[in-house]
Amino acid sequence: GLKYWVSIRQTGMHPIKEGAENEPIIFHQPPNDVMEWSTAIESGIAMANLCEDWVDESFWRKAYNLSSGAKWRYANWEFTNINLAPLGLKYEDVYDPREMAIFNFHGQWFTDSKLLDDYLHFRCVDHDAYIAGMNEEVEAYMANPMIAAMMPNAEQMRAKNAQIGHKEGGFHWMFENNKEDYIKAFFGSRERQAQIKSFEEGYKLYRPSEKETYLDHGYDESKPTSELDINDMEGAAKFRGGECLSESM
Template identity: 45%
Template sequence: MKKIVFLTGATGQMGMETVKKFMENVDEFTLRVLARESETNKKKLAPFDGKLEIIWGDLKDDEKLAEGVKDADYVLHVGALVSPFADEEPEEAMRINYGSTLSMLKSIKDFGQQDKTHFVYIGTVAMTGDRMPPIHWGRVGDPLKPSIYDYYAISKCFSERAVIESGLKYWTSIRQTGMAPVNPSSGEYPIISHQPYNNCLEWSNAEDSGNLMRNVCLDTVPDQFWRRVYNLSGGADYRQTCYTFSASLGSDLRDIYEPNWMAAGNFHGQFYTDADELQELVPFRTKSFAEVQKEYLQKMASMIEAAGPGFAMPTKEQQKAKTKEIISRPGGVLQFVADHDEERINVWFGSKEKYEAIPKSWNEIVISIPCDSPRKLDHGFDETKPAKELDIDDMQQAAKFRGGECLSRSMEKGSLYAPLKWKCAFGHEFAATPYLILFAGHWCRECDSKEWKYGEIADVNPFFAQVWKPLHKGEKNFRVKMAADVKKVETLYK
């Protein structure tokens, strides 16, 4: 019998590539997709008419989600409300992204499919937030640190937590990195000014991500793949800074930005020490970065040629003027500088003084070449010890390194998926599995649900301090309240 696969986000960049890959295996899978009913989406899915099942609906429609999940062997939860739209509508982002995850997990259990359905959750590199040099090397298990105001990342953190703690027999969370090349329309949003020019990111491409989604449903996937979190990237040759990435696609940032038009921090991205683990378990990579680059440049050349002899490329001056206009809109760097928005200036630059100290000329700016020697953060327990040998002493050691304590006094050795009781440095008590804490980088859900107070957390949590202190030396602690209500969404699915 064919395996039933339910895919959300089918008409997005990664979703469409996933659909294409499953069309190569129509004899093996019945692909069922969720898509919002619109003329655009109907046009996108028209080429696959009769080859897949379409459920017209959205990620807030619990009945449609249940229809998709029912009898499904695999759920590929790719869909989400992403930035910048998620940042503009925090409550909607939490309802759509976190709510849809809780809804499907609940339906799987209601249908009695918790030992059958393989739940594949797509997280994001944004969950670990700002990892600028010198802390630009990362791996799964590092502290989660969604950038301030990044409600997309916050919703993804809570969703991943729910998946890990779901009790399903088969689950995985795959943290998708940036997909190259980016959608050209993304350059029309003020968020383009949020990425520092020296920001590091280990990219991937949408075609390979779609390939992975198909491949995780194959019978060749080993059992040890499941109940783990992974970083997804294209590999070592996809490691780029913001500056080198733009240059590789034919654009010198220095021609279209002034040095103080780009944020100094509070974005996301890193190079990975562990992304090859996913490739080893479920091979999916087919393209080098050079191939992606070549295809993009050829496509741009074809578009220019098709525009005809009368088409004139914008000059550098025109491009720069356009950039200034975009990032002067609400949400752009120049907008909150012009408004003397101290809170946002602190978030993206550290302080008004630090912003004003940025050199006015690119000749005074160092375009960095990040260290190529991988560096691993301390996870607070003996990682040379086999996972099956970890015991309550290891839990207490890990909790202490996080500024808290493990309140449980015993555990079955090596039992990573049975909840224990913990307490953070601020006195919040919570239940969580050892895997969630030691191997996925999560900690106190209460501290993560109401406001960003990263400086205060770093003062009492040595684990978290590793990803905050190096980037915020000499800065005063501050808090930013969250506009999204996590518990409001959770009450819908209790």
């Protein structure tokens, strides 16, 4: 089979794609969902380094999670607050939890993201300095009265979100057009969406636990690939709803 392949996954890269904040993707993140972010700079270095000859042979034919480290673990509302702080705003001022998906499959904090850096040596950006620099730029704009007057306030941001919500894939669009598949994917059902509280009604923001939990994929994942045996194969097949018919490796 193919000798040199790898699957690398990330939940969020900063800065986000230009224009993404104007698309209905803004509704796909539950307020308390989590992401372990990576900077665009470090993501690029990781991609460049994996092409180098010095990458260890044991790196290949596996899957990895890419992030800039544990300091980049945020709940969605926390990271939004960092971005809104220079404007004097917070998540509750701009977003309505009743419009946000209650499911999201890709938001994760990783137990193993350091492993990818151990191989590719891409982490080089100081988290605190990066966040400070990001905020200082906006704070400098806000210090200029003429520029500050042009920056959006909470009411304008909420109005913009409403406009985005009417685009295909947005909150209002799916309900107005009876897009039941979208409604089910985002909320489970119309009834479940109707049960979501507003902030005024008591919707709570919180930071999820960082206790590490692991999935059992049916085999001993601590073993080197060369040491996996028929018992591991049988367990892996059973986990996937199948059956290993071989009697030996």
